[in-house]
Structures are given as structure tokens and as C-alpha cells.
Amino acid sequence: MLIDINKTLRLLLEKLQTWFDATVLILPNLVLATIVFLLFIALARFSKKVIDKLLANIRTAENVKAIIKTFISILIYLTGAFSALEVLGLDKAVTSILAGAGLIGLAISLAFQNIAANVISGIIINFRNPFRVGDYIQCSDHIFGRVTKINIPNTILLTDEGQYITVPNKEIWEKNITNFSKSGHREIEIKLVIDFDSNLEQAIEIAESTLANLAFVEKNKEIDVFYTGVNAYSIDLSINFWIKFFESKDYEFAKSDAIRAILKAFKESNIQIPYPRKSIKNENL
Missing domain, CATH: 1.10.287 (Helix Hairpins)
Structure with a gap:
């Protein structure tokens, strides 16, 4: 031992x-x-x-x-x-x-190829700067919102409804990005129809002068009013003007106020907005 x-x-x-x-x-x-x-x-x-x-x-x-x-x-x-x-x-x-x-x-x-794709897209977005925090953008064809944070794998938006939405950066980068804040301006189009018997030249003049007197309409950009189509009892009218754009509500309020002002001016000048018409034939008469 x-x-x-x-x-x-x-x-x-x-x-x-x-x-x-x-x-x-x-x-x-x-x-x-x-x-x-x-x-x-x-x-x-x-x-x-x-x-x-x-x-x-x-x-x-x-x-x-x-x-x-x-x-x-x-x-x-x-x-x-x-x-x-x-x-x-x-x-x-x-x-x-x-x-x-x-x-x-x-x-x-x-x-983790999807995660890697989001990370790479996030790096590209941060380098290329198609948008920054605070910009109002449209991405992925149907998502609107203000950018609150740009992370590497995703971007966080605050929608018009007050909801935060997280969008993968791959989805943003692979599709069209519309940055409404980058230029600070946005065009508004209003489509109206006027009665076929209305004074067409007068309608254009009234629309232009009405918009020119609105405070939110850009004075250094053209106001374009033109006719786009002819129907049985009406003529299609397209009215285009520019505003300074900071918030989505700027667009909505400006469009609403412009429509009200134009319709009021048309009514005062007897420019009629046509309504659907139906002919009723009474065979007993």
C-alpha cells in the first residue's frame, strides 16, 4: 500500500x-x-x-x-x-x-438572413439619409407617418391616428420612399365638376383669384386650373396649388379650406355644381 x-x-x-x-x-x-x-x-x-x-x-x-x-x-x-x-x-x-x-x-x-437584410438596409438608410427623425414620409406603398426613431433593424413612425408603428428597414429600402418634409412644400389637387352651361373662363378666373387670396397658398408657385374631361351634363375641373408642408394636418386643413372657399365663390358667381339627373317619362300623360 x-x-x-x-x-x-x-x-x-x-x-x-x-x-x-x-x-x-x-x-x-x-x-x-x-x-x-x-x-x-x-x-x-x-x-x-x-x-x-x-x-x-x-x-x-x-x-x-x-x-x-x-x-x-x-x-x-x-x-x-x-x-x-x-x-x-x-x-x-x-x-x-x-x-x-x-x-x-x-x-x-x-x-438570420432577414435580420441581416434589415440591418444592412438600416445602415444604408442611415448613410444615404432619405429621411431624418421628424420627417413625414410614406413608405411601403401604404404607410404614412412622422419618423420618430431610426434604428438599425427598423424605423419607428408616428401615424396620423397617433399610433406608433415599427417598419422593418428592408421593407422601407426595397420600396419607394416619399419624403414630404424634405422640400418643405406639397402640391394639393382639388377635383371638381361644374355645370356644362357655366362660364368656363370665369370659373378658372374665380378659382385662381380665390386661391391667391388664401394665406396658406404659396405665392411664389403657380396656381394651375384646367379642364380634364367632358361628361353629359358637366365638365371635370382640376385645381392645383402649393402649400408649405410640415404636418399631415397642414395638407388636410388647406385642402378643406380651399374647397370651401372655391365652392362659396362659385355659388356667389352662379357657377353651378351639377347633381345626378334622371329623366322620368310618364306615359299616362
Whole structure:
């Protein structure tokens, strides 16, 4: 029994001596690898300051700047880690890690391709700036709202009904985007019909003069009034003018006030708005 214990202790001491000798042998490389990795950490921190200075005068969203800094920092950290492993002579480990990372990256990209598409679209939107926070936009063909926040995977809009809606950036970027706030102006079209027997020239003059006297109508842009069609008892009239646009209610209120003003002016000048007519024939008479 005593012999077995002595043998076990001897084997243990030999193993510890082997580990100690190996540690002593790699100690210089271990110190050097640590120094290399610490240098890369310092480089990553310095790169963040450099990026802040380079992007200071560029109108880019803060979350995009943060992504750029994080992405570059990760690249520097990974380079530092692989360099440290190579200093330690772990070249095969580095190769295995890279191969494994490639397979994992492929699997992740297939599993989360929609998320990746939203992230990439979000980065493009933040760089291209088709709209900014506070702009009133139409996106995805049917969604209207004011931009309240632009995230990397999605954009949040406040609709006219007072509801917050989250729209994936992929859906926004792949379809048409209408930014009503970018120019600060918006055209309004009013379609009316007037009686076939009305004075057509007078109707145009009344519509133009009425709109010209409204405070919200842009005075430096043309007021266009023209006829677009002829019906059995009426003529189609298209009236176009511009307003300064900040809120969706600006458009609705301006259109409503303009319609009321034009109809009132038409009524005062005996320009009739026709109603559907039916001829009734009484065969008993």
C-alpha cells in the first residue's frame, strides 16, 4: 500500500515538473503574446478616438457611428487574438478557429438572413439619409407617418391616428420612399365638376383669384386650373396649388379650406355644381 502511494506521488511530481518545464519554455512567448494583445487593445481604443474625429463633420446617425466603431474594434481584437496565438505557436489552433468561424458564420447568415437584410438596409438608410427623425414620409406603398426613431433593424413612425408603428428597414429600402418634409412644400389637387352651361373662363378666373387670396397658398408657385374631361351634363375641373408642408394636418386643413372657399365663390358667381339627373317619362300623360 505504501509503495503504491509513493509511486503515485512520484508520478504526480513528474507530471508537475513536466508542466513547469513546459511553462518555463513558453513563458517568454506567453509574455510576448500578452504584450501583443495589450497593444492591439490599445490600438482599438485609439481607433475609436480617430473614428470620432473623422466622422465629426459627417452628418451620420450616432448609431451608425457606433456600429462602425464597434466593427473596427472587433476586427482589431480578433487580429490581436490571432496574432497572440501565433506567437504562442498555436498556428493549427488558429486555422481550426478560422474554419469553425466560417462554418458558424455561414449557418448564422442562413438562419438570420432577414435580420441581416434589415440591418444592412438600416445602415444604408442611415448613410444615404432619405429621411431624418421628424420627417413625414410614406413608405411601403401604404404607410404614412412622422419618423420618430431610426434604428438599425427598423424605423419607428408616428401615424396620423397617433399610433406608433415599427417598419422593418428592408421593407422601407426595397420600396419607394416619399419624403414630404424634405422640400418643405406639397402640391394639393382639388377635383371638381361644374355645370356644362357655366362660364368656363370665369370659373378658372374665380378659382385662381380665390386661391391667391388664401394665406396658406404659396405665392411664389403657380396656381394651375384646367379642364380634364367632358361628361353629359358637366365638365371635370382640376385645381392645383402649393402649400408649405410640415404636418399631415397642414395638407388636410388647406385642402378643406380651399374647397370651401372655391365652392362659396362659385355659388356667389352662379357657377353651378351639377347633381345626378334622371329623366322620368310618364306615359299616362
